Amino acid sequence: MSHVEMQHSSPAKFRILDLFAGPGGLDVAAHVLGYEVTGIEWDAGACATRAKAGMDTFQGDVRRYRAAFFPHAQVLTGGPPCQTFTVAGHGAGRRALDDVLRYIGRLHTVVRDTADAPDPLRAWRQVFRTWRQIHEELRRKEVEARAIKAEKRAVEQSRAEKRKAMRKRLEESGTSAEEAKQLLKELKAPRTLEFPDVELTRLLKEFGDLDGVLEKLKVRLEELGDERTGLVLQPLWWIIERSRRPGATAYEAIILEQVPAVMRVWEEYAAVLDTLGYRTATQFMHTEAFGVPQTRRRAVLMARLEPGRRDPLPQVEETHELYHRGASRPGPAKADGADTLPLENAENENGRPRRKPEKWVSMETALENAQHCSGEVPVRSRPPFTVVSNYGTGGVPEARGRRDHNAPSATITGKVSRNRVVHKGTDKDLPDGLGRFNNAEAGVLQTFPAAYPWDGNDVSQQIGNAVPPRLALNVLRHVLEPDLSEHEVEDRLDESIRKLVAWRPRRTVEPLDHRGLKGHPLTGR
Known part of the structure; x- marks a missing residue:
């Protein structure tokens, strides 16, 4: 039972x-x-x-x-x-x-077309048949995608071997290791490279051909989609x-x-x-x-x-x-300068007075409130801090996003354990292990209880993917x-x-x- x-x-x-x-x-x-x-x-x-x-x-x-x-x-x-x-x-x-x-x-069409059918069992069979057709189409795509992924891995392995062979050939012909490395960086556009060495030319052509095969495989994988x-x-x-x-x-x-x-x-x-x-x-x-x-x-x-x-x-x-x-x-100003009704006096969709919203909750407040409820992994006290994201902002990888302790956190992702926690307004990491959020603290920022018993592999990813309980x-x-x-x-x-x-x-x-x-x-x- x-x-x-x-x-x-x-x-x-x-x-x-x-x-x-x-x-x-x-x-x-x-x-x-x-x-x-x-x-x-x-x-x-x-x-x-x-x-x-x-x-x-x-x-x-x-x-x-x-x-x-x-x-x-x-x-x-x-x-x-x-x-x-x-x-x-x-x-x-x-x-x-x-x-x-x-x-x-397709599912909506068959559900709608059979809504008033006099024979429910026959209508159900028609609905189920449509689902089976969709399911089988998706299954075939998955099977083909698995085969293409295996072929793609084999092509990538061949490319790596060709690259290694070209580097060895360059170094044998007197090119320094650094120069060989620089030349091979240009293989993203291999047609711009020319070598007097016949063997190198052959390897270069084979590498370029594999690039073309790889690109076609990538396009086909995108067309097939994936199991999601x-x-x-x-x-x-x-x-x-x-x-x-x-x-x-x-x-x-x-x-x-x-x-x-x-x-x-x-x-x-x-x-x-x-x-x-x-x-x-x-x-x-x-x-x-x-x-x-x-x-x-x-x-x-x-x-x-x-x-x-x-x-x-x-x-x-x-x-x-x-x-x-x-x-x-926050709230956008009216073009004519008129103000909106105060939130505490506005009505909800049921016609009742709407409760005045509270101020958003900061990281500092959430972590402090959770300290007395910690489980085996403690939620720790910190001086004023800034969280430096693992991600860039504005399309610039080096421009890391930053949020201070007295604001809500940026979106918690599966990379939360890589975020740095520094002294407020600086790039100096907090000492004594406080420079990273532990699992309990990251969970609290998702509103999990501080005592939630995180376990298994890749806990950061679990936390980042979770529905915030609140x-x-x-x-x-x-x-x-x-x-x-x-x-x-x-x-x-x-x-x-x-x-x-x-x-x-x-x-x-x-x-x-x-x-x-x-x-x-x-x-x-």
Whole structure:
């Protein structure tokens, strides 16, 4: 029997299934709200962290599971990997996005065309047939891409051998090692080089030919895309399966989030969900506007099953101010000089007075508040500091981004452990190991509890990829508890935030595989 206690259906106790669950950002937020979550995650490092945090987990590829395996899940959440959409320059990201939108369009067409079919089973078979065609097309692309990647590695190895042979030949003919090195740098444009040596000329031509082969392989790989194109379709298919397969019950709510470039995908998702009877909303969310001590934007899709209602879901109200350098309460001036209503007097989408936003949370405040809740890895005191990013700004690699201690952090990425922490306004590293954030501190800047038990490989990447729990907390409460009064919302958030900060792991729970489906509370087996 699974370690998750069986819950009877009730409006107050949703059971959540989290696809691409990561180390548990949404899960820990759901737990402090009182919900049970089961995650599916393939990364071994993230699963190791989830195990120590006591998170219920099926370890493996989402594509090896089906919505039908978890009939008692009432809410579907997730953040499928979509990094290909943000590739700049040569158009690969644009093509990947176009492919995804085209596949969603095919699914939407068959869902819409079969909506009023008199025979539900026949309609389902037609929908499933379309998905199988898409799945098979993506599988063929993956197989071809794997073969091309193997060929590409072989070509790159041959190029390296040709380069090494040319360097050896140059040095044998009397060219110094430094001159040979400089000449070989020009091999990016090999046609500009000419050698009297016949052997060198032959090697140069072969090297140039391999360059041409390599370029063609790269172009073909970009055309094929990668497996993430299929992964981003998985949540939509799970939603369709639960909505249209005879005998299944539709999810009561959906929450999906990713980088801003994925908003186009969520908008197309929303069109399909509208056909399936959901009220939906998409929203760009600034994390610092929800109490996260970090500036980061996320694209969020929210949906509730409410057949017959066509109006969109309301937006999630921001609880904190946006951060702008040099201003704590930013806002564009009116062209005619007129001012806007004070935020504390404005109304929300429900016509009730809007709560005045608090000031954004700084790194210093977040780290200080977390010190008394540290676990095995302490959150440490620091003098005034500046964080120097591992990344450049304005397209200049050497111009590192900088944020002072009394501001929110820049976006936490998988390279957070490489950021330098220096004395404020200087380039002098802080002493005694304070010149880098440890895992607990980096997690706190994502609003994980200070005692969160990070484990496994590449913890920095786990932290950088995670959903900030405090953002997840606001979205979950908004979607799953829409009928609370304004006063109840404030109390609910305040209590949950206190629990989140003070959260500590209670037990270790090993990840499950397919054998764990039997007897699990979500499976009904």
